[in-house]
Amino acid sequence: MFLLALSYTMEAILFLYRSATQKGWWPSQHSLFHVMILVLTWGAMDLDLLDACEPSWPQYHRTWILSSLFETTLCVLEALTLSPLQGGRYDIILLVLQIFRVICSTVLGLQARVQTRREAITVQDDGESQWLLANETNEQAEENSDVVTRERQRRRLEEQGWFLYIKEFRIFLPCLWPSGSTKGKLCLAVLILDLVINRFLRVLAPRQLGVITDNLIARDFNRACYEVGIWILLPWFRNTAGPLGAIKSRALMEVQNFSYQEVCRLAFKHVMALSMDFHSNKDSAEIIKAVEQGNSINDLAELLLLKISPVVVDLVVAVCYVTSLFDKYVAFTTFIVGISYVCITIKLTNWTQPRRRIYKEASRTESNVVNESLRNWQTVLYFNQVESEKDCYSRAVQNSLDAKLAYRTRMNSGNAVETLIMFLGLLSASLLAIRKISSGEASTGDFVTLGTFWATMTYPLEMIAWSHSNMTSIFIDAERLLQLLRTKPSVSDRPNSYELDVSAGKVEFCNVEFSYSSTGKKILNGINFEATRGQTVAFVGKTGAGKSTLLKLICRFYDVTGGSISIDGQDLRDVTLESLRNVLGVVPQDPCLFNQTVLENVRYAKPEATDEEVIDACKDAALHENIISRPDGYNTKVGERGVKLSGGELQRVAISRLLLRKSKIVILDEATSAMDSSTEAQVQKAFQMLRSGRTMFVVAHRLSTIMDADLILFIKDGDIVERGTHQELLGRKGEYFELWERQNGRKEQPAIKRL
Numbered sequence: 001m002f003l004l005a006l007s008y009t010m011e012a013i014l015f016l017y018r019s020a021t022q023k024g025w026w027p028s029q030h031s032l033f034h035v036m037i038l039v040l041t042w043g044a045m046d047l048d049l050l051d052a053c054e055p056s057w058p059q060y061h062r063t064w065i066l067s068s069l070f071e072t073t074l075c076v077l078e079a080l081t082l083s084p085l086q087g088g089r090y091d092i093i094l095l096v097l098q099i100f101r102v103i104c105s106t107v108l109g110l111q112a113r114v115q116t117r118r119e120a121i122t123v124q125d126d127g128e129s130q131w132l133l134a135n136e137t138n139e140q141a142e143e144n145s146d147v148v149t150r151e152r153q154r155r156r157l158e159e160q161g162w163f164l165y166i167k168e169f170r171i172f173l174p175c176l177w178p179s180g181s182t183k184g185k186l187c188l189a190v191l192i193l194d195l196v197i198n199r200f201l202r203v204l205a206p207r208q209l210g211v212i213t214d215n216l217i218a219r220d221f222n223r224a225c226y227e228v229g230i231w232i233l234l235p236w237f238r239n240t241a242g243p244l245g246a247i248k249s250r251a252l253m254e255v256q257n258f259s260y261q262e263v264c265r266l267a268f269k270h271v272m273a274l275s276m277d278f279h280s281n282k283d284s285a286e287i288i289k290a291v292e293q294g295n296s297i298n299d300l301a302e303l304l305l306l307k308i309s310p311v312v313v314d315l316v317v318a319v320c321y322v323t324s325l326f327d328k329y330v331a332f333t334t335f336i337v338g339i340s341y342v343c344i345t346i347k348l349t350n351w352t353q354p355r356r357r358i359y360k361e362a363s364r365t366e367s368n369v370v371n372e373s374l375r376n377w378q379t380v381l382y383f384n385q386v387e388s389e390k391d392c393y394s395r396a397v398q399n400s401l402d403a404k405l406a407y408r409t410r411m412n413s414g415n416a417v418e419t420l421i422m423f424l425g426l427l428s429a430s431l432l433a434i435r436k437i438s439s440g441e442a443s444t445g446d447f448v449t450l451g452t453f454w455a456t457m458t459y460p461l462e463m464i465a466w467s468h469s470n471m472t473s474i475f476i477d478a479e480r481l482l483q484l485l486r487t488k489p490s491v492s493d494r495p496n497s498y499e500l501d502v503s504a505g506k507v508e509f510c511n512v513e514f515s516y517s518s519t520g521k522k523i524l525n526g527i528n529f530e531a532t533r534g535q536t537v538a539f540v541g542k543t544g545a546g547k548s549t550l551l552k553l554i555c556r557f558y559d560v561t562g563g564s565i566s567i568d569g570q571d572l573r574d575v576t577l578e579s580l581r582n583v584l585g586v587v588p589q590d591p592c593l594f595n596q597t598v599l600e601n602v603r604y605a606k607p608e609a610t611d612e613e614v615i616d617a618c619k620d621a622a623l624h625e626n627i628i629s630r631p632d633g634y635n636t637k638v639g640e641r642g643v644k645l646s647g648g649e650l651q652r653v654a655i656s657r658l659l660l661r662k663s664k665i666v667i668l669d670e671a672t673s674a675m676d677s678s679t680e681a682q683v684q685k686a687f688q689m690l691r692s693g694r695t696m697f698v699v700a701h702r703l704s705t706i707m708d709a710d711l712i713l714f715i716k717d718g719d720i721v722e723r724g725t726h727q728e729l730l731g732r733k734g735e736y737f738e739l740w741e742r743q744n745g746r747k748e749q750p751a752i753k754r755l
C-alpha cells in the first residue's frame, strides 16, 4: 500500500513537471483520461470501503481487483500511445510506474482473495456447526426463528459479499438445470442461439441507420430505400412478436415451468420431511409464504441466461464498435460511464435494500395478522374482541403502507441519480464525436449510429444494474425458503437404517428418558415396560404427566434422550421411518381431517380400499348411521380440519381410518373422550376385535375404558408409580385406586380453590 502511494506521488510530480516543461500547462487528452482513471479507481475503492462500518477481506478483494483492471487498461493505453521515437525519459518512467502498480494491485487482489476464502471456510464451519447444533440439541424454537436467521444472513451478506452469499443458493441449482429432460436442454440451446443472434442484430440496426443517413446526405435515394428495407426488417426480427421472439418465448416458458415445478417439489418434500419439533414451533402461514416467495428463484434462470451473460458480450462489442467508428477515447468514455453507472447503481441498490426488507416484513406481518384473526375467529367472538382485532389489522396495514412509501421514495431518488449519469455520459460521448466529425475523421452517419447505438449500449448497463437489484430481491425473497431447506429434520433415517420387521410385535421401553429441546425440562425419567402381540398397555395419570409423550416416542416423532425403544429387538432409531410408520395405526387426541368428503377422509388411511371396506369400517366405529342421515351421506364435505363434524364424529372418523388400516401396532390417545357412553361402548367393541393379534397402547382419562387392559401404567411426573392389571391396582389402594374411587363418585373430588 505504501509503495503504491509512493508511486502515485512520483507520477503526480512527473506529470506536473512534464506538463510545465514540455507541453505547456494544458494537459493532453491522454493525460486527462489518465486522471479520470485515477479518480475512478480510488473513487470506487473508497466508495466500497467507506460503505462498510468494518472493512473486510472481500471488500479489499473487490477493490484491488477493480484497481488492477483500471491500471492494466491505463498501462495498455500508455504503451499503445508511446512511440519509440517520441517516448522520452519521463514517458518510460511513467510506464514503468504503471506496470509496477499493475503488479502491486494484482498481488494485493490475490492476497485478499486468499484471505476471503479462509474467512469463508471459518464462517462456513461456524454456520454448519450452528445448524448441526440446532438440530442435535434442538435448542431453538427461538434461535431458529426467522428473525434471527434472516438477520444472520443479512450480516453474512454485508460481511462476506455477494459471492459467498450466492454460493449458499447452490442447492437450487438442480432445479434450474434440466438435467433429466431432453426437451428442457433443447429449449436451453434455443435460448442460447437466440442470444448469439441477438448480439449481432443489436449492432446491425444502429449501423444501418448511419448508412441510411450517409446515403441521404450523398443524395443516393435508391440505395437509401434499399437500406431502409433492411433497417425495418432487423428490428422486426428482434421483436418479441417476430419469428425469433416467438420461438424464444416458448423455450423460455418451458425452462421456467421446469424450474418452477422443481422448486415447488423440493420445498414441499423438504417441509413435509421436517420433524415435529419444527412443525410445532413454526407458524404454518409463515412456511407457506416462504415456499411461495421462494418461487422467485425461478426468475434466476431468466436473469442469468438472458439478462446478465449477454451484457458482458454487449459491452465488449460496444467498446470495439465505437472504437472502429470514432476512436478509443469515445469508446473509453462509454466504458467509463458504464462502469461508473453500474458501480453507483449497485451502491444505490444497497442503500435501498434495508427499506425493501422493512416493507417486506411489514407486508408479511399484515398477512399474518389477518391469518391469525381468521383462524381464531371463534375465540375472537367468544371474548368479543372484534374491535381490537380490527384495530390491530388497521395498524398492520398502515405500517405496511408507510414502509412501502419509504421504500418507493428511496428507489425513485436512486433512479434519478442513475439517469443523470447516463445523460452526462451521452453528452461527453457526443461532444467527443462532434470533434471527430468536425475534423473530418468521421461522417454524420457515424454520429447517428452513435446516438442510436448509445441506447443499445445503455440497455446492457441498465440490465446489469437492474439485474443486481432484481437479484437482490430474488435472493431476499428466497431467503426464507433457503432457511427451510437448510433446516435438517431432528429425526431422520440413519445412514445404515433398515426396514422394520414386525413378527412378535414386542414393544420394549428400556430406561427411556426424554425432554423437549425447547424447554429442556425432563418429561420422562427412565421408563421401563414391554408389551407383546395381543396385549393392551394403558397409560393413566394426571394431565401433563407425560402419557402422550410416550406415544409420540413410539411413533418416533422425537428421539429418546436416554435409553431406548425397540420393536422386536430393533431399536427405533435404526429402522427407517417409513417402515416404522407403516406398522403403526394412530388415533390422536385431536384428529385432523382434510376438507374433503367423509369417504375420502376415511379412505386416506388405505387408498386402495373399496367403498364397502370404508363403509364397514365406519359401521364398526359407530359412525355409519350419523353419515347416512346427512343429505350427501358419505359424500358430505367435512369442512376445514373437520369443523362440520361434532367432536365425537371427528374421533369416529379417525377410528374408522384405524379400523380400515388394520395396523400391527395400535395407538389410541384419548380416542373416545368426546363420545357419549353408549357410542363409546359400541366403539369399545370394535377395539376389542382389533386387540387380538395386535399390540395396543391406550391413553385414557376415563378408567372404565381401560379396565380390561393387560397392563396399566400409572404415570406421575414422568415416572411409572404403579403398574399392574385393574384388579391388582385396586388391591394396592394407591394412586390408581384413589382415581377410580373419585371417578365412581365414592370419593370426593379435590376441592377447587376459590378465587
Ligand SMILES: Nc1ncnc2c1ncn2[C@@H]1O[C@H](COP(=O)(O)OP(=O)(O)OP(=O)(O)O)[C@@H](O)[C@H]1O
Residues within 6 Å of the ligand: 280, 516, 518, 519, 523, 542, 543, 544, 545, 546, 547, 548, 549, 550
Ligand atoms: N412440543 C412440546 N414442547 C415442549 N413441551 C411439551 C411439548 N408437548 C408437551 N409438552 C410438555 O410435556 C409435558 C407432558 O405432556 P403430555 O402431552 O405428554 O402430557 P399428558 O400426560 O399426555 O397430558 P394430557 O393428559 O393432558 O394429554 C407437559 O408438561 C407438556 O406441557
